[in-house]
Amino acid sequence: MTTTSIPVSEPLTRQVSHHVSQSVFDGSRLRVVLLVEVYDGAQQQFLETYEQLRSHVESVPGHLGEQLCQSIENPSQWLITSEWESAPPFLNWVSSEEHVRMVKPLHRCVRDTRSLRFHVVRETSHPAAGDGTAARGGLQTSPRIGDGVIRHALTFTVKPGSEEAVGKILADYASPEPRVDDTTRVCRTSLFLHGNRVVRAIEARGDLLAALRHVAEQPAVRAVEEAINPYLEQDRDLGDPESARVFYTRAALPAVHHVTAGEEDPAARRHALSYPARPGRGMRLAQLLADRDEAAADDPRSPVLCSTIFQRDDVVVRLVDVRGGLDTGDPALSLGLTDPGQVAELTTLLDDPAGGGASAPTGGDLARALEGARMELVTDRRSPDA
Structure with a gap:
């Protein structure tokens, strides 16, 4: 077996001031x-x-x-x-x-x-085999430091004009039983509306698939899902395995990046921001926001304690826990738009950039952008021992 020596001066676990539990953008x-x-x-x-x-x-x-x-x-x-x-x-x-x-x-x-x-x-490579391993791309340079929480979201759209009725239905259900089994539990569920788009985020420990199935099988959740079926833009039948599989495949909104500032504040408020991307630019937009959140995690001015970016196609959602709320301080910090160069690029990626055109938003434009991106909180429920 071929082994690679590691210099004594290089630690196996890099100590940093914040931890990233997941990211798809390290190449x-x-x-x-x-x-x-x-x-x-x-x-x-x-x-x-x-x-x-x-x-x-x-x-x-x-x-x-x-x-x-x-x-x-x-x-x-x-x-x-x-x-x-x-x-x-x-x-x-x-x-x-x-x-x-x-x-x-x-x-x-x-x-x-x-x-x-x-x-x-x-990986272990065998140079004599000539398998081209070195040309296939890089390796993750260091192990990530996680917090044991898996993050995922689901998203779907409802018929325009039905948002108020759907919001009332989604707000009226009992929290799912947090314990799934001996190794899995649901820690937190958060649900938001932005226009006619619904986003439900879930945090769990253990087996994410088991947690998602557990939540979907709760009688109160099933009743709510049945109640909103008439309002959906795409028909579904969750009682039919094939229809349910297709719905959950299309609704999946994976977490592509998560970072925390390494501190907690019980009074922090949870918000979600929507960044609709131009066709085919969703992944680049998510990567740009991830880069800014990485930099902001070490910035003592930033009110954002925790950020998770979800992305699928041209849907980009940023879930943030904010000290003092979104309305306090500099809106650029809450939006993750503090680097002028990246702000300029971001405006070329957004489907409807603040202020119109491709120029970087400033001043009042940023405040309007923050207000326009803000999603309406429907429910945010945390299990007692999360």
């Missing part, structure tokens, strides 16, 4: 692991369907290769691993309508799936 390679449980007797059908889809996956930009494996102990268990140049190309593809259509045939022979995504931190 390192991504390993995606998909665990698949196939229906009994459907193994050959699954293999044939996979073979039909493989050529499509190979042509996706950023895709480096993959393997399909079958368990030696249980023929119903399969494993698909794929490698990507970095996380953004994979996230762009997995959230696309093309991907939704492409994987639909697989679900006719699959009982359950579980997807895991990992940045490559270290």
Whole structure:
């Protein structure tokens, strides 16, 4: 086995003043692991369907290769691993309508799936093999320091004009039981409206998929979901497994970056800000905001104690816990727009930049931008021992 020595002066764990529990923007390679449980007797059908889809996956930009494996102990268990140049190309593809259509045939022979995504931190290489490993992209330079909380969000739109009725329905439900099982619990759920867009953020410890299923199965939550069905722009039937799978796939709003300032304030208020991107520019916009939040985490002037950026296609949402609220202090600090150069670029990425045109907003424009980005808080519920 080939090993790489680490200088004594280089610590294995970098000590920093704040911690980032996740980010997709460090440029390192991504390993995606998909665990698949196939229906009994459907193994050959699954293999044939996979073979039909493989050529499509190979042509996706950023895709480096993959393997399909079958368990030696249980023929119903399969494993698909794929490698990507970095996380953004994979996230762009997995959230696309093309991907939704492409994987639909697989679900006719699959009982359950579980997807895991990992940045490559270290690897063993064999230079004599000539496998081109060095040319495939970088490795994550240092391990991230997390807080044990997994963050995710769901988003969907309702029919214009129904926002007030939907807001009242969504505000009227009992908090889900926080305990999912011995290892998983729901820590916090926050729900916001911006125009006719609904965003529900969830924080959990343990297994995120189990937490999402747990919340969705709560009687009070199911009643609320049924009540808002007539108002949705896209029809769904959560009682039908295929319809529910497609809805949750399209509604997924992954957290692409999270950073805290390394301090807590029980009086901090939670807000959400919407940054609608121009077509095809959502990922770059999210990366720009992530860069600013990284810099602001060490800025004692910043009122933002914690920031999570969610992004899917051209939908970019920034969830922030703010000391004193959004209305106090400099609006540029709350918006994450303190660097003039990046502000100028950001205005070229926004679908409706503050003040119009591509010029950087200043003064009153920033205050109007903050007001325009602010999402309406519907509910924010934290479990007692979160």
